[in-house]
Amino acid sequence: MSGLLSAVRDRLAPVLGVISPIGWAVLGAAALCWTAGSLAHLTELNALALVLTIPLLIAALFVLGRAQYAVTLDLQSHRVVVGTRAVGRVQVANPSQRLILPSRIELAVGRASAQFLVPRLAPEASHEELFAVPTVRRAVLVVGPVRSVRDDPLSLMRRQVTWAKAQELYVHPRTVRLDESASGFLRDLEGTPSSDLSSSDIAFHALRDYTPGDDRRHVHWRTTARTGRLMVRQFEETRRSHVVVALGTRRDDYAGEDEFELAVSAAASIAAQTIREEKELTAITPEARQRTAGLRQMMDDYTVIDRVPGRARLHDLGQKAADLAPNASAVMLVVGSETSPGDLNRAATRLPAGVLAIAIRCVDGAEVRRSAIGGLELVTLGSLDDLPRALRAVAA
Template identity: 80%
Template sequence: MNVDTPLPSNTADAKAARRAAKAARKRERTAARAAARRAKRRGGVSESQAPAGSSDATSGPGTAAGEEPLGLRERLGGFWMRRIHPVLDVISPIGWAVLGVAVACWILGLLLRITELNVIALTLTVPLVLAALFVLGRTSYKVNLDLQSHRVVVGTRAVGRVEVANPTQRVILPSRIELAVGQATAQFMVPRLAAEQSHEELFAVPTKRRAVLVVGPVRSVRDDPLSLMRRQVTWARSQELYVHPRTVRLDGAASGFLRDLEGTPSSDLSSSDIAFHALRDYTPGDDRRHVHWRTTARTGKLMVRQFEETRRSHVVVALDNLADHYASEDEFELAVSAAASISAQTMREEKELTPFSFDALQRTATFRVLMDDYTVLEQLRDRHSLHELGQQAADLAPNASAVMMVVGSHTTARELNSAANQLPIGVLAVAIRCVDDAEVRRSSIGGLDVVTLGDLDALPKALRAVGR
């Protein structure tokens, strides 16, 4: 199956939809103008206080004259869209050119009695007649488009199938089926189908980059060898395929770096931490292991220990998605994968997570929606300063214990220092600087740890370097 053929941008269905929408808008504007004219006529008669009888004589015929053309236009428009437009839309641009030349030759040849023009007209008419025979007739298919999974990771193939069945009691001749896949089309032939017979075709979509691909719709196509006429019918709607960024698991020492984060101090009261705070009256549902029996014996009522939560881990993953800060598309994809990997590991360890970029806050309800948000993330062409990223991190998570900023190779040390200065005091700040094919190395700018990353597989090693 070929998926490298460019997808036609002016398909029959697309043009029909655009023309139908345009006709609907035109009808709405016409109806609004007619209503405005009728309201103006009624208002004009009332204000001028016309004599009795003159109002009926003016408004009656005027209204009828205003409404009748409107209804006629609607009927003509509906007839055009239902009957004429589908027939004319079958002819391709090449077919229209051939038809125009043939008509001109016929007219000039017959009027001027030039035999050569008549021969040319006949020569051009014969292919048009044969092309019409190719597209005549109706085909009744039942088509099912089934994707094995609507979410895959970059580098893996998305597998699906198209099932074409003949639901009628007559034989359907062979035809060609087109399946749109992103900006390309896959084509395959459907053989002759007897009554109640079906044909199944498997396909695989290679995924080289992070994207949201639209698979479908499925169309049956009938055309002639010269492409003078083309008739297509849509049978199955399109479906979305999410190609998630590639991520790596941060096991071992790298995962331990996130696991050992102490968090930030908290003044929230709890009944199950290690810092004793005070005693309080027992309430139904309290753990009896926390009952303070000496105080209970002295006061004559149950008293339980109340604790204070000591520290709470909260990781912020701030992704710089400004296009000016990256040397290439691959460098930005590396940054997205690094941010997604850290976010995924934080979620697996059930820590509080706040992932965001300049223009979006990624959702953390489930792992799937988190990866979906990273899939649709795009580079910004706007002008922003990197210190805004640090300010957003401080505003979104003022009690964060660690802020991981993922930036590009064009980010300067001054910009990184400016962003780090916006973070609250005591926060562990790490900048992961993504550079194509660079070796892992660690440096520091004030209180900011800077790690250079050149390959996604080296991310665990880079985090181990920070953890030392």
Template identity: 75%
Template sequence: MSSQPSSVPTDTADAKSAKAEAKKRRRAAAAESRAGSRRERRRARAAAKRAREGQTGPAEETTQGDAPASTGWAGLRDRVVELWMRRIHPVLDVVSPVGWAVAGVAAACWIAGLTLHVTELNVVALALTVPLVIAALFVLGKANYKVTLDLQTHRVVVGTRAVGRVEVANPTQRDILPSRIELAVGQATAQFLVPRLAAAQSHEELFAVPTKRRAVLVVGPVRSVRDDPLSLMRRQVTWAKEQELFVHPRTVRLDEAASGFLRDLEGTPSSDLSSSDIAFHALRDYAPGDDRRHVHWRTTARTGKLMVRQFEETRRSHVVVALDNLAEHYASEEEFELAVSVAASISAQTFREEKELTPFTFDARQRTASFRPMMDDYTLVEQLKERISFHELGQKASDLAPNASAVMMVVGPHTTARELNAAANQLPIGVMAVAIRCVEDAEVQRSAIGSLDVVTLGSLDTLARALRAVGR
């Protein structure tokens, strides 16, 4: 049984309730952990005492030896805590704050009415007790579902929908009454109605998560909920754990003309010698294993022995993408998102061209082992509120890649020319430095600050044209 995909809402009143439930679970887990630690310490003390007394025996005697250690106030306290966490607290937790208020008023009316013999108070107490009893009937019983949460993909790009499904199955041999399923997505909660399920029957719901902004969304957990119409009591059970959904920044592919200015085919010669490269260095005697394509036949004929070409290794293009993530340099969230998309696009193009790449921000460095982790790291980039001297961006570029051939600094509109010049002065001599200013709705413009090329753009779609302007 299936249904059309439904869009997850952006706001819900159950978000606060979900947070409160998670907080209660954390407290319960902490209390259980403390109780377990106390039991382990008592067992250790009892074992040490028996060892001193020379007692030995099977495992049953160890259990009996624990009994005296559980007496006294400490043992009584532990038993009370265990009884509360396992028996009493789950029952009382079903009652909502509104239900506790109604129960409190009902109890007060019963006590006052029976003590003072006021019939009106007894009637009010009865009128309040009846809804509580009916609410208890709604939450009685235990459903045994088998729930599967399946995301079609765990990584999408901003603007595309992430589609998933929730399958609720009845693994028992008896029918299960209708219930409501809640799916948490970030701070929102989607609700699905599950009909009556016969034995071995299942129900499937499709959902779509809108991705308007770059983020890491937590999809899940999936909970079954039973409550009464007046919301006096609410019982929920978690069936499927949460999953992470990465919403990557939007990127654009750069054509050959736009990315050509980053190409550095000849590179910079190094002192390392190689038997295969593009920079000829000298001739040497042939050695077993040398590629015969590098044999210099004219010299071989003249000298009478095999001579091969010796090459000098060249340095490949090494592109540095430095993203300015200082909050004070951006006028809006949209401008910062544009800067992240620009940096991610240049990094993606450099990665596809198999060049050396070093992308980083003020507080983090993006991974470049493969494309997916790099985009995941760009998804996690956030603005920094603290004040940091901007020249540290150039200093960090110099430290991370001293042999870089090109440094791309992606900055905000409030980054001053003085700050850009200070950062450029920290770069190694001879490196090609470009600053890309991201200003919302701005036209493509090119300028220069000393040896630093500065290009301004207002949308991601104009990035290719802006880079072509720099390459001229």
């Protein structure tokens, strides 16, 4: 019995789903008037019931039948930068051999929707609509699905059919390119000397006496001839440039949404420059580690970063940087205006010894300033366009 009821319900659901809440109210009032008029033999109630029934019948004519559309949703690009428009098109075609009456098409874009009218389509005819999605914030927007809608003027009934699936649109943060002088804080690919000595590397340091096991290729024959003792070259170990970009995301560290967007854009700009210069990169937040295998993947990850409430401390982010990249040559901490000097200092103490530590403090509208907190270089940044100048100040 339950199976029969379920089958009946499934059959009736598409039909009953066509009626809008207003339509259900009118239908209920009409049924009540018909019942009361018949039982009480009141002509007035029967007349009222007829008046209510006629609009329902007319509404049913509007939604009767089903159009056989072929709908294509095409985005010109699935990734754009904040401030640029995402352009796309919706093409509606009639693949059947009969005329299709006009209808309305709805395209969902995030929480909003766009509507446009499709004219009467002859057999094998098509209609195309172009659309542009303005982007003012980082986001992953869901564009679609595309639905055809048929309803009556009184909105008593509404029939919609989904034709094209939704697609994701990534709105990446705005970034700026950093010139060579601006990115001079990044160690070059050949590496920088460390305090560790090695018998084989590229940075020559000094000469020492030969010991068994030394590579004969490193014997310095001129000095050996002069002193009468075998002398070999000793080198300083070098390390490949490894940059860590650590973005703080604690809500209380930022004065507002615009300030956080500035921080995300600054972190993404530095990370993107590091990838372009083919240096080793580790990009992190307290909650996640961004993918750095390619620029597009990394920007996708920066798109979904958001401020988080809670007690995540900045020195924990410093410790995470030290754990993930113990041989880092430079660590960039990107924070908000509400971050205290004490928090910055505690974060700096967690970083690997000898690392170049720079904190970029984002303060919306502030002038570029440079200061120091212990061994940490602190730069105040008020605008993304000032980032190259701010980094040049550090490199100077």
